[in-house]
Amino acid sequence: MPPFLRFCQFGVLLCVVSACNGGSDSNTTSPTRPEITPGGSGTLGSWYIRDFTPWESFAASLRQSARYRLQNSSWSFGSGSPQYQSAPLTAAHIEYAHAVGLTGLGAVIAISDAGFRINHEAFANRVDQVTGSVLPDDHGTMVASIAAGDSPTMIGVAPKATLILGSYDSSVTLTQTAIAARAAGAVALNNSWGYTLAAATPTGFNDIFQDSDGAAYLDALKAYAAEGVVVFALSNDHALTESDLMPALPLLVPELESGWLAVGNATAEFNTDHVTAATRISAACLEAAAWCLVADGTWTAASAYDPTTGFSSTTSYDFGTGSSFAAPQVSGALALLAEAFPDLTPHQLRLRLLASADNSFAGFTADGSIELAPGFWHDYSTEFGHGFLNLKSALMPIGTPTVAMAEGAVPVEQATVHTGASLGDAVSRGLGAYSLAVADSFAGQFALPAPALAAEAAPEPL
Structure with missing residues (x-):
């Protein structure tokens, strides 16, 4: 890694005012899930949903389950700060995907991050590959569990997806993970990190990619993005007026856009169908708006160390917020869609996420529109991009049947x-x-x- 570069970790753990962690599911009676024909590749061979009404009671039972209620929290950045209400799973309507039986089974998510507790109970048996030397770290462990966690304590977005994990400690290891992701056919390559002081400008680009290791990393990104979807978290600097380099990299390398998503952190007010209002917490989408969306990045997720004792742990969980924890929701969502639509490519799944993102909520002001499919235009704003992640809408017919x-x-x-x-x-x-x-x-x-x-x-x- 060149000496003028420094990786920064987003999603610093914050003060929790009140976290509604819920209790046991033992007193909850789950309704019977309607019959559905899973698997296969064809019109009648998988989870094709025209109307979620038959699954509404099952979705409601998930919302009341302990693992879902674990993510419902009231929090702030400190005394005197605004109080935020978060419910990331239900704000993105993930329960509807889970209600019909989608788990991300068969999909692969690659993650480049600071480090991971590889044997954490939330995902230990689904780590398919580790690239480079990976050390235990809270940040990466939380990110991996949000994308694909499944334990008695928590459930992530795609709880049966397979993981490829690699460190972001150098351009060499980043390259290795991107190559492994392409070889495995990973639907998403998640990056909840960024370069400090590297803006989306020619100067910022040259600072990162001008040496041989940087050039090799860029080549690996190009090769992967030609088939899969690279997901980058936005900065957590709410006041930022110029995008960081990596979320907005397609500005400088246009061929990347079809396989690129930028993700910000926002809280939401919502009903069972749509988000009705949103509050941005992270940086805005800015120059990355045309391939950007937001999700609630406030989670109680797996941690490498017990937050009370500081000791190593494979069963510990901690609270945090940031764009770091919004990005793996989008990566997990791509895994769910890959299972639901086995005939579609990751690039087609990416378009479904953008086209189905909620952008009719209070406070959304369109700054542009893009034709995502012939005759189908979708508005985006420099603040929220295409809008708020909505899995329920992404699983239903979009546009003209x-x-x-x-x-x-x-x-x-x-x-x-x-x-x-x-x-x-x-x-x-x-x-x-x-x-x-x-x-x-x-x-x-x-x-x-x-x-x-x-x-x-x-x-x-x-």
Whole structure:
């Protein structure tokens, strides 16, 4: 690592005013989850959801479970500071993905960070590869558990995803992790760190990538981003007016944009469908706005050391907030989508996240719009990017659903079969045993009951 560089850790642990950690789930009666056909690769072979109503009671039971309530907190940066309310799992509507059985199984998330407690109970049995020499560290341990944690104490976003873990201590180890991520087909390469004093300018770029190790790291990023999605946390400096280099790197290397996401930290007010208001905690998206979104980065997550005793621990948890802990939510979300849409590439999944991000909440002011799919435009702002992460919306049809017909893809509403009154409901009953393959604007495949296309004419009253 060149001497003029210094890595900085985001997500410094803060003073918790009140954390609602919940209790046992033993008195909670979980409803029966509706039947669903998991696995496979085809319209009827995986978790394609048109309507979450059948799973609403199950989602509600998850919201009341101890592991979900662990993440509900009231906190501040110190005495006299504003009081914030956080609920990261439910603000991003992760419970709806978990309710239908999505876990990130089969997906790989790579993480470059300060270090990890590799054998922590939250993810020990799912660490597939470690690159370089990795030492125990609270920060990386928390990040990994948010992306893919699963223990009696906590649940992360993609609790069955596999992890590749590597240190960010040099450009060489960063390169190794990026190469390993590409070789493993990782859906996301998470980076909850940044270079200090390196802005998204030609000077900042040259400071980091001009030597041979930096150039090799950039080449590895290009190769990985051509297939997977690089996720970078924004700075935690709320007052920043110029983006850090890494979140906004596609400004200087445009070919990276299709495989790049920047993620900020924000709290939210929300209902079961959407975010209704948001408060930014980290830096704004700024120059990275066109490929940026936000999530609630306030978590109680796995730690390498017991926060009370300071001793090494494989079962300890601690509280923290920062963009560092918002970024792995997005990486975990990509893993859930990879399981739900096995035929889509990581780049297509990235577009689903941006297109489904909530941006109609109070305080969002559009500064631009981008065409994410033919005919589908999505607003973004320099403050919140495309908006707040929303997994529920990402799992549902986005844009214009179409059905394949002899003349090509036809919007569903134009594919209706109109029948005369004399046929009654004969057509819809005849179609009752069939489903049709319907694609949305982002190539997501959904099953539509065929009777939905039958518009039966009823006799007009005299």
